[in-house]
Amino acid sequence: MATTSDSSVSFDETDTRSDEMNSTIKQWVDDLVAGVDDAQASEEFQEWLDVQSRFHDYSYRNTLLIKRQCPEATRVAGYRTWQEDFDRHVQEGESAIWIWAPIITTQCPECENSPSYHENSDCDYDQTPPEEWSKGLVGFRPAPVFDISQTDGEPLPELDTEATGDAGNLVSRLTDAADELGVTVRIIPADEWTHGEAKGTCKQLSLVDMQPRVEVRDRENDADLARTLVHEYAHALLHFDVDDDTERSKREVEAEAVAYVVGRYCGLDTSGSAFYLAAWESDDPEIVRERLGRISRISTEIITLLED
Secondary structure (H helix, E strand, C coil): CCCCCCCCCCCCCCCCHHHHHHHHHHHHHHHHHHCCCCHHHHHHHHHHHHHHHHCCCCCHHHHHHHHHHCCCCCCEECHHHHHHHHCEEECCCCCCEEEEEEEEEECCCCCCCCHHHHHCCCCCCCCCCHHHCCEEEEEEEEEEEEEHHHEEECCCCCCCCCCCCCCCCHHHHHHHCHHHHCCEEEEECHHHCCCCCCCEEEEECCCCCCCEEEEEECCCCHHHHHHHHHHHHHHHHHCCCCCCHHHHHHHHHHHHHHHHHHHHHCCCCCCCCCCCHHHHCCCCHHHHHHHHHHHHHHHHHHHHHHHC
16 A cells, blocks of 8 residues: 555645645545555554544544544644633644534525525525525535644643443443434343354344344453444444345444444453455445445444443
C-alpha cells in the first residue's frame, strides 16, 4: 500500500484544500482495496479502527482524515472551543487538523438547497417564503481542529468510562441496552451451550417475531463476554436481513471491527485482535466505503447507549 502509518498529510493550501481532502480519503480506500490480501492493509485498517474508537461520534471520512494528519490524536476541538470551553490555548506555530464540518442552514423543502442556491436552481417551489423554511444539512466545509497535544492550559476533566483494565459492569450495561437496540439477548451457561465452539450466535427469534435473538456462551472472562455481545449485536443490527452466503466472511470482519472499536473505547484489552481483509478482495472501493460507514455508525450507536 502507498499509505503507511508513518506518512502524514497536510492541507495547507486554501485553494486546493477541499479537493485534497476528498482525494486523500479516496486514495486511502483505493489502496486498502488494492492490498486487502497484504498484511500492511490489515495493519492500516486496524490503525483506523484505533482512531475510530477515540472519535466514535465522527464519520469514517473524518476519522480517516485525522488518521492521515495526526494518527496519535486523542481529543480534538476548534481553536475557540479550546479557549472558551476548556480554558486551553493552541500553541504558537501548530498546524491545524482539517476535517469536514456540516453546513446547517435553512433549506428549500423541495430541492433541499439553501436560499442562495435555490434562487439559481430550476426548482419552482414557492408555497412558503425562505424565512419560514426549516434548517437542515446542505453540505460540508473544511474546518480546522487541534489535538489536545497541540494546546496548553487547564487539564481536562477525567472521563469515567467504568471499564479501564477490566470489563467492570460492561456486560450488564450491554444486556440492558438490548431493548433499545431491538435485540433479545440471552447469556447461556456453558454446560447448556449447544452451539459447539462458537462463542455466540445471532438468529431470528421466531417465524412470527422477526426480532433478532442474540445468544452468547457464559464464561469467567467478562471482557471476552462483553466483546462477544458487541460482535453479535453488530450482526443483529447490520446483517440480520442479509441472506447471502458470499457475504458471510465479509460481514464477520465488520462485526469484529465494531467489537474492536467499542472494546477499545471501554478500555478493554484488544491486543489480541487481528483483521484479515482478504475476504473483501472482490469488493470495489464504493462497497468498502459502505462497510467503513456501517462500522462507524453501529459503533457509535452502541457506545451512545452505553454512555446513556
